[in-house]
Amino acid sequence: MNIDKLIRGNKSFRKEYVAGARDFLERLASQGQSPGALFIGCSDSRVVPELLTSSSPGELFVVRNVANIVPPADEVRSLGDDSVGAAIEYALGVLNVEHIVVCGHYGCGGVRALVEAHVPADCPNLSEWLMHAAPATVRAGRLGLTGGEAVDRAVEENVEEQMANLATYPSVHDRLERGVLQLHGWVYDLRAGYLSIWDPHTETFRHMDEIREPGVPSS
Ligand SMILES: [Zn+2]
Incomplete structure (x- = not known):
């Protein structure tokens, strides 16, 4: 280009x-700015938060990194992965956002590299970073899926993993306890453009069209 x-x-x-x-x-x-949500998505060039949510400037506070990862709070200081923690603190403490979205996408290259154990040898930082998604790929690996199905299941597990990591931040945990913050897990489909949305009641990802009100289970 x-x-x-x-x-x-x-x-x-x-x-x-x-x-x-x-x-x-x-x-x-x-x-x-007064954005309504912190959007944590993958750096993948095909996943454009404002485009896929029809959002305007000022509506989303965005963090994007490889495989939409949120390092656990207790590892941030030891590993120096503090950019996501900084964004969380700013979004909550200064901007008072009421929603945090972790948005993965099917076919994620970062997750695929872990699933297929093909992280390039000359990418030590990438290799270390992706370890934050490793528990998810291990869980997905137990299901015996192969190919794209294995990757896509690991993508979903990774979103759950990063949502759990979010809750390790005191500022997140405190607001969840007080009911002033909601966490959302989404997976974006690159081809059709729809979202699969984490349903805490069924503990599955459901196509957004099955859910009457996005983010809220239909029953
Ligand atoms: Zn990705």
Whole structure:
């Protein structure tokens, strides 16, 4: 890709979007942000949080990393993985978001690398980072699935794993106890664009169209 494509893209963006949203953008710039959710997603270029949720600037506070990982709070200091913890603290302590979404995606390359034990040898940081998803791939591996099914099940398990890790942060745990924060687990389908949503009642991921009100079980 020629980087000029991106620079020209900004010109198009200003012409096609900014020109028609001046008042909205001026309000956002002068009044500050007030996003409703912290969105923790994968760095994968095909998973674009604002696009897949039809969100505007200012609506999502976003963290993206390889395999949408939340390192457990007690490991953050020892391993130095503090960027996610910093985002959690800012989203809760400063922005007062009421929702945290962990969003994986089917066919995730990071999860696949773990499932197939193919983390590239010259990627030591990646290898260490993906260990935060290893418990999920071990659980999924016990089911005896193969190929894409094995990866996709591990993707779902990984979202559950990272939701559990979220609860290890005192700021998250405290707000969950007080009922002022909700955690949501989603998996995005790259082809069809739908979300599978974690249903705590059935402890399964369900196609969003089966759920009358997203995030809330239908029965
Ligand atoms: Zn991914």
